[in-house]
Amino acid sequence: xxxxxxxxxxxxxxxxxxxxxxxxxxxxxxxxxxxxxxxxxxxxxxxxxxxxxxxxxxxxxxxxxxxxxxxxxxxxxxxxxxxxxxxxxxxxxxxxxxxxxxxxxxxxxxxxxxxxxxxxxxxxxxxxxxxxxxxxxxxxxxxxxxxxxxxxxxxxxxxxxxxxxxxxxxxxxxxxxxxxxxxxxxxxxxxxxxxxxxxxxxxxxxxxxxxxxxxxxxxxxxxxxxxxxxxxxxxxxxxxxxxxxxxxxxxxxxxxxxxxxxxxxxxxxxxxxxxxxxxxxxxxxxxxxxxxxxxxxxxxxxxxxxxxxxxxxxxxxxxxxxxxxxxxxxxxxxxxxxxxxxxxxxxxxxxxxxxxxxxxxxxxxxxxxxxxxxxxxxxxxxxxxxxxxxxxxxxxxxxxxxxxxxxxxxxxxxxxxxxxxxxxxxxxxxxxxxxxxxxxxxxxxxxxxxxxxxxxxxxxxxxxxxxxxxxxxx
Amino acid sequence: xxxxxxxxxxxxxxxxxxxxxxxxxxxxxxxxxxxxxxxxxxxxxxxxxxxxxxxxxxxxxxxxxxxxxxxxxxxxxxxxxxxxxxxxxxxxxxxxxxxxxxxxxxxxxxxxxxxxxxxxxxxxxxxxxxxxxxxxxxxxxxxxxxxxxxxxxxxxxxxxxxxxxxxxxxxxxxxxxxxxxxxxxxxxxxxxxxxxxxxxxxxxxxxxxxxxxxxxxxxxxxxxxxxxxxxxxxxxxxxxxxxxxxxxxxxxxxxxxxxxxxxxxxxxxxxxxxxxxxxxxxxxxxxxxxxxxxxxxxxxxxxxxxxxxxxxxxxxxxxxxxxxxxxxxxxxxxxxxxxxxxxxxxxxxxxxxxxxxxxxxxxxxxxxxxxxxxxxxxxxxxxxxxxxxxxxxxxxxxxxxxxxxxxxxx
Numbered sequence: 001x002x003x004x005x006x007x008x009x010x011x012x013x014x015x016x017x018x019x020x021x022x023x024x025x026x027x028x029x030x031x032x033x034x035x036x037x038x039x040x041x042x043x044x045x046x047x048x049x050x051x052x053x054x055x056x057x058x059x060x061x062x063x064x065x066x067x068x069x070x071x072x073x074x075x076x077x078x079x080x081x082x083x084x085x086x087x088x089x090x091x092x093x094x095x096x097x098x099x100x101x102x103x104x105x106x107x108x109x110x111x112x113x114x115x116x117x118x119x120x121x122x123x124x125x126x127x128x129x130x131x132x133x134x135x136x137x138x139x140x141x142x143x144x145x146x147x148x149x150x151x152x153x154x155x156x157x158x159x160x161x162x163x164x165x166x167x168x169x170x171x172x173x174x175x176x177x178x179x180x181x182x183x184x185x186x187x188x189x190x191x192x193x194x195x196x197x198x199x200x201x202x203x204x205x206x207x208x209x210x211x212x213x214x215x216x217x218x219x220x221x222x223x224x225x226x227x228x229x230x231x232x233x234x235x236x237x238x239x240x241x242x243x244x245x246x247x248x249x250x251x252x253x254x255x256x257x258x259x260x261x262x263x264x265x266x267x268x269x270x271x272x273x274x275x276x277x278x279x280x281x282x283x284x285x286x287x288x289x290x291x292x293x294x295x296x297x298x299x300x301x302x303x304x305x306x307x308x309x310x311x312x313x314x315x316x317x318x319x320x321x322x323x324x325x326x327x328x329x330x331x332x333x334x335x336x337x338x339x340x341x342x343x344x345x346x347x348x349x350x351x352x353x354x355x356x357x358x359x360x361x362x363x364x365x366x367x368x369x370x371x372x373x374x375x376x377x378x379x380x381x382x383x384x385x386x387x388x389x390x391x392x393x394x395x396x397x398x399x400x401x402x403x404x405x406x407x408x409x410x411x412x413x414x415x416x417x418x419x420x421x422x423x424x425x426x427x428x429x430x431x432x433x434x435x436x437x438x439x440x441x442x443x444x445x446x447x448x449x450x451x452x453x454x455x456x457x458x459x460x461x462x463x464x465x466x467x468x469x470x471x472x473x474x
Numbered sequence: 475x476x477x478x479x480x481x482x483x484x485x486x487x488x489x490x491x492x493x494x495x496x497x498x499x500x501x502x503x504x505x506x507x508x509x510x511x512x513x514x515x516x517x518x519x520x521x522x523x524x525x526x527x528x529x530x531x532x533x534x535x536x537x538x539x540x541x542x543x544x545x546x547x548x549x550x551x552x553x554x555x556x557x558x559x560x561x562x563x564x565x566x567x568x569x570x571x572x573x574x575x576x577x578x579x580x581x582x583x584x585x586x587x588x589x590x591x592x593x594x595x596x597x598x599x600x601x602x603x604x605x606x607x608x609x610x611x612x613x614x615x616x617x618x619x620x621x622x623x624x625x626x627x628x629x630x631x632x633x634x635x636x637x638x639x640x641x642x643x644x645x646x647x648x649x650x651x652x653x654x655x656x657x658x659x660x661x662x663x664x665x666x667x668x669x670x671x672x673x674x675x676x677x678x679x680x681x682x683x684x685x686x687x688x689x690x691x692x693x694x695x696x697x698x699x700x701x702x703x704x705x706x707x708x709x710x711x712x713x714x715x716x717x718x719x720x721x722x723x724x725x726x727x728x729x730x731x732x733x734x735x736x737x738x739x740x741x742x743x744x745x746x747x748x749x750x751x752x753x754x755x756x757x758x759x760x761x762x763x764x765x766x767x768x769x770x771x772x773x774x775x776x777x778x779x780x781x782x783x784x785x786x787x788x789x790x791x792x793x794x795x796x797x798x799x800x801x802x803x804x805x806x807x808x809x810x811x812x813x814x815x816x817x818x819x820x821x822x823x824x825x826x827x828x829x830x831x832x833x834x835x836x837x838x839x840x841x842x843x844x845x846x847x848x849x850x851x852x853x854x855x856x857x858x859x860x861x862x863x864x865x866x867x868x869x870x871x872x873x874x875x876x877x878x879x880x881x882x883x884x
Contacts, residue, residue, distance in 0.1 A: 095787070097780045114883060134772065149881045174880055196880075200549055222873035225554035234550045254871040255864040259841075260597040267557045276552070289884035290877035302830060306857060309834045313779070313841045322884045326821035330812060331771060331834040338776035373773045377811075399740060400773070402809065406689035407740060408718055441659040459617070460811055 012069065014038040020062040020069075022053040041070070044092070044102070073270040074278045074317070076103065077216050077242040079143065079194045080170025086142050088244070088317040089280030094270040097343050104340040105311075106318040107332065108143035108172050110286060113150045113159035120159060124166045126324055132333060135376040139333040141169075145196075145320045146184065148175040153183035160187035172196055172320065178205035185213045194218060194318075196282075197246055198235060200227055207238045215242075218282055222248030223257055225264065229276040236276075244318070245277075249284040251307055258283075259314050266315040283308070283316035286323075301328040308332045312339055348398035349375045353422040357388035362474040364389045365424055366434040366457065366464070367415055369396035369404050378461040385465030390427065394418040401438040412445030419450050430474040434467070556597050561790040565589040565797050566759045567603065568734055570648065570711055571682025577707035577732065581680030584647060586763070586845040587799030592787055593843040594865050601866045605840060607847045607855050608648035608684055609640035610805050613671045614655045619814035621828035622850050633671050634678035641679045644852040645859060650684040650713065651675050656697050657688035665700035672701060676708070684711040684736070684848070691719040698724060702731035713801075714738035714765055717749050725756035736801055738765040741774075741781055743788070747795040759798070763846060768802040770810035771835045778802075779842050786843035799845040807835035808850060829853040837861060 017038040024034065029050040031037040040046040048070060049055065054063050076090030090102045109127040111120045124144055132139040146163055148156040156175065163171065164187060171193035173184040181195055192213075197220035198206035210217035217240050221227035225247060232243050247261040248254075262281055269278035285308040288300050301323035308319050312335055323329070348370045356379075368378045370393050382389055395418070396410035404410030419425075419433065431452045435443050437459030446454050458467050567588040572578025588602035613633050618626070625644075629636040633651060640646040651672060655663040675683065685701050687694030698712050714736040715724045728735050737753060739745035746764055753762055766785060769778045782800055789797030807813055813831035816824060832854035836847055840861065849855050 095780075095783060096776075097784050110884075112883070147880060149883050151881070176880060203549065222876075223871050224873075225556075226552065229554050230550055230552045233552050234546050237550065238545045248873055250871050250873075250876055252860075252864055253867065253869060254876065255861065256594070256596055256867060256869070257871045259594055259865065263595060264554075264556050264597055267559075268554070271559075272557050274557075277554070284879060286884070287876070287879045290879050290882050292882065292884050298826060302826065302833075302857070305830060306833050306837055306861070310837050310841060310861075313838050326817075327823060327827035328830065330821060330827065331830050334772040334812070335775070335834055335838060338772065339779070341776055343776070343780050371774070373769075377773075397740070400769075400809070403740070403767070407716065408691070409740070441657075460815070462811060462815065 012042050014042050016069065017041050017066065020066050021051060022059055022062075024053050026053060028052045041066075044099070072102070072278075073273070074266070074280060075242075077244055077280050079106070079172070079192065079216055079318075081190065081192050082168070084168045084170060085192070086170050086318075091266075091270065091315075091317070094266055094315075096339060100342045100344075101340045103317065104336050105316050106142040107308075107336070108145040108318065108320045109141060109324050110145040110147050110174070110320060110322050111159065111163060112147045113152070113155040115159075117162055120162055121166050123324065124163055124169075128167050128169055130324075130326075130329065132330060133380075134334060134337060135373065135380065137337060139337055141329075141333075143172055143194075143318070144169050145172040145174050148177070148180050148184070151175075151177065151180065153180050156180050157183040157187045160184040164188045164191065170194070174320075176202060178202055178209060181206065182209055185209060185215065190214075192216065194244060196220070198231060198240075200231055203231060203234060204238070207235050207240050210235075210240045210242075211238075216244060217242065218244045218246050219279075220246040220248075222246075223250070223254075223261065225261060229274075232276050232279060244280045244282050246282045246284070249287050249307070249311070251285075251288045251303055255307075255310075259310065262311065262315045280317035281315055283311040283319045285311060285319055286321050289322050301325055304328065305332055309335045312336050348372060348395075349393060351393045351395040351418065353424060354379070354391045354393055356382045356391060357386060359388040359390055359427075361427065361429045363428065364434055364468050364472045364474075365392065365428060365430075365432065366390070366436075367392040367394055367418065368436060368461075369394055369399060369401050369410050371396060371398050371400045371404070374400050378464070381461040381464050387465055387468055389468070390424055392418050392422050392424065392433070401436045405439050405442060410439065410442075412442045412449050415442075415446050416449035419452060428474070432474065434464075434472075436461070558598050559591075561590065562792045563790055563794065563797055565786070565789055565799060566762070568711075568760055568763050568799050570684075570709060570734060572707055572709035572732070576709070578709055579676060579680075580682050580708070583682060583709070589786070589790070589843065589845075592783075592790065593841050596865070596868070600868065603845070604866050605845050605847065605858075605862050606647040607645075607849055607858055608650045609644060609646035609855065610650050610652060610848060610850055611636040611640060611675070612652045612654055613668065614661060616654065619808050619828055621814065621825045622808065624825075625852055634674040637675045637679045641681055644855055646681070646855065648682050648684060649675065649679060650686050650848050652686035653697060654686075654688045656690075656693050658690055658693055660688070665697045668697055669700055669704050672705060676705070682709065682711075684713050686713045691716065695719055695724060699727050702727045702733055706731040709733060711736050711763060711801075715749070715753070717745060721749065721752045722756065725753050729756050729761070734761045734763060736763050736765050737798075739767065741767040741769075741777055743781065743785055743796065746785065747793075750795045750798065759794075762798050763801050764796075764798045765801045765803065768804055768806045768835070768839065770807045770813065771831055771838070772810050772812055775835055775838060779838055782839060782842035782844060800843055801846040802836070802839045802844040802848065804832060804836045804839065804847045804854075805850040807832040833857045840865075 021034045029037050072090050072092045074089045074091035079086045086106045087103050088106050093099045111123050127141050130141045146160050173193050174196040175181050192215050195217045197218035219231040250258050265277045268274040285304045288304040304323050305328040351370045396404040399409035433452045434455045434457040440456045443454040565587045569585045571580040571583035585603050590599040637649045653668040655661040656668050710733045712735050716738050737749045766781050785796045813828045829851040836858045
């Protein structure tokens with residue numbers, strides 16, 4: 001596989017960037033000097049625009065040059081304005097092991113202009129209020145897609161207006177009829193909604209709207225990539241600045257084409273430097289709803305959810321969904337969070353003694369593994385219940401409790417050693433340690449080696465607070 | 475605006491034909507390409523030289539003087555070239571199960587692996603062997619989540635009945651017989667006793683079997699040796715051999731019995747390479763499946779996904795030590811609390827959330843290149859099988875046959 005990289009981040013060195021910086025060492029960017037800033041730039045940890053002197057007219061040439069050097073393989077497009085504006089695309093690489101993916105897939109939930117006003121408002125509010133706490137992150141939804149099923153300009157305008165008044169979330173206006181699209185654009189003035197969509201037949205009118213309203217525009221050509229990039233090229237030359245690609249989403253029998261199209265476009269952009277393929281990709285998992293009525297709603301939601309997840313893994317930069325049940329959305333938002341984390345992030349946390357709240361000499365002592373996700377889950381359960389406790393993090397070589405015990409990474413020897421070196425013996429009077437339920441089979445060994453009494457705790461850390469209230473006695 | 479590309483011969487030509495300013499020449503010497511804005515070019519004859527392969531990259535960006543600024547009145551036409559790559563290597567195949575004529579007793583066998591491209595890049599190459607699913611069966615009671623338990627509660631404790639249910643009702647391609655009763659910290663059953671269970675399951679179903687141990691390296695070695703001695707020729711997949719076992723000893727008796735091995739390592743490709751190297755001393759490439767460790771969605775799936783994706787790409791690019799089919803213990807998805815925990819009403823019912831958690835874990839790893847899925851929930855198994863059928867159907871879609879989602883009254 002050719003690993004040719006256009007503006008490739010791996011071949012960029014801080015020196016290359018440094019050469020074109022103003023070299024004032026002014027610290028305005030928050031870094032100690034221009035070289036430190038250049039290093040941050042290469043690692044994509046700061047934006048070029050943080051360098052104020054670079055934005056001065058006399059440095060315009062250097063700024064343009066650096067912009068070109070740092071240009072991502074997939075263009076970044078902004079939907080909406082202000083704090084809640086959503087950036088999509090901006091991808092530097094194809095595979096997540098190459099570099100942290102930028103701009104997590106934006107998730108839109110739809111409403112239609114034939115829903116009652118109260119239904120529209122409640123769906124919008126539910127989308128806006130969607131929230132799940134996951135290892136220190138709040139997982140949210142991002143956009144509202146307003147669809148015209150009525151084909152009536154007035155109805156669409158009224159619906160968009162209602163949505164626009166109800167939420168700060170950016171919008172996607174969905175209709176293939178330019179007159180209806182314009183009615184929607186008038187109802188959300190200067191809000192830069194994403195217009196869906198320009199096709200090979202309506203493209204000129206849609207392009208005019210995108211230019212007039214300064215809004216990003218989706219180019220849509222289902223299952224025909226040549227037509228799609230022809231359309232994108234036409235729109236670009238016509239003067240549309242921000243274009244998003246919709247190669248078509250097909251469920252079931254169309255799954256292979258869907259996955260192939262997204263994969264080919266992203267490879268052409270990242271490995272082949274194809275500029276027209278290097279635009280954000282829109283996926284539409286809600287296509288599973290076109291057979292509504294033939295199947296149980298739960299089955300449609302199930303299919304929509306797994307289709308969305310597959311598209312997050314395969315390069316979608318934004319998705320439009322209809323199902324808004326927690327059970328079907330939760331796997332999607334968690335997967336998105338997983339796929340968009342820094343792949344260099346260590347699997348393990350530092351072993352040793354962690355203190356929660358203000359424990360005293362009678363407070364409970366627990367142990368867990370140093371696998372990052374195990375640790376953060378346990379820590380968040382202890383923290384959220386405001387329990388005062390000591391937690392000994394044992395070096396299990398980054399394994400979870402059950403696999404650590406099974407795979408001899410989390411052994412009684414290591415636990416006894418961790419108890420000894422933690423200094424806990426000087427902090428508490430008692431000699432009792434709570435073991436994770438999943439490590440119960442080695443509790444006898446731990447008692448023998450450490451001399452501490454082992455209390456077998458719950459199998460899941462969510463029950464720790466209750467366990468301590470019910471069972472803990474120093 | 476015109477974009478030009480620096481090339482030694484081009485530059486010479488340029489200086490002969492066009493008088494470029496020294497600024498531009500200096501920039502050309504330093505950078506692969508520069509863009510000139512507000513640039514006018516008057517020329518009777520414009521000769522542009524392209525090196526082979528560059529044309530496609532440059533042409534779409536080229537706007538000739540006179541055309542710039544005018545809006546197209548009709549659709550421009552350009553062709554998308556599918557970005558096909560070639561790879562120096564392919565993934566090994568492994569055959570599982572053996573029929574009577576092959577020295578075993580199975581009614582069917584499966585071959586996995588053999589990929590020529592990354593997972594489901596079917597625009598590039600067909601998938602030679604469809605990924606398959608094996609369902610977990612345990613030889614004693616184990617803690618199961620409610621969503622799983624409701625489907626198997628009648629057969630827990632009866633491995634033969636459980637295996638039959640898995641194959642006949644849940645559509646499992648294979649069955650994994652987890653002989654956890656031999657665990658010294660559980661029942662400490664003898665390998666001979668465990669083999670009786672294997673015999674019963676062989677009688678109950680005619681699909682190939684995977685034989686799972688208890689995780690204790692010493693006991694598993696003894697168990698696997700007994701299984702290999704008693705059931706020579708069945709072409710079991712022995713799950714699993716790890717670096718803390720006596721790898722050489724295991725490899726020898728597995729080879730002698732004609733079985734295959736699942737090489738299990740904890741999320742580190744260097745360990746996977748090391749284990750495979752040690753297995754190569756006694757086993758053929760076609761006897762080895764890798765398990766690089768599966769973490770649940772939300773609990774390290776990202777590590778598992780990237781690890782497997784890298785292994786697969788590495789294997790195709792010529793890293794022989796990673797060019798093996800991959801197995802995933804997808805059942806690990808149930809270790810995530812979101813899969814089984816009763817949560818507030820907003821996130822219920824968990825009877826759907828749980829199996830969907832397993833499906834999402836499985837499909838993410840399907841797209842990383844997994845060939846063999848060890849799974850638990852019947853609905854998750856059905857979806858995985860449906861999706862692999864769709865992805866390997868080889869049919870092209872006519873969008874006209876798909877209803878328009880834009881106006882659907884959902």
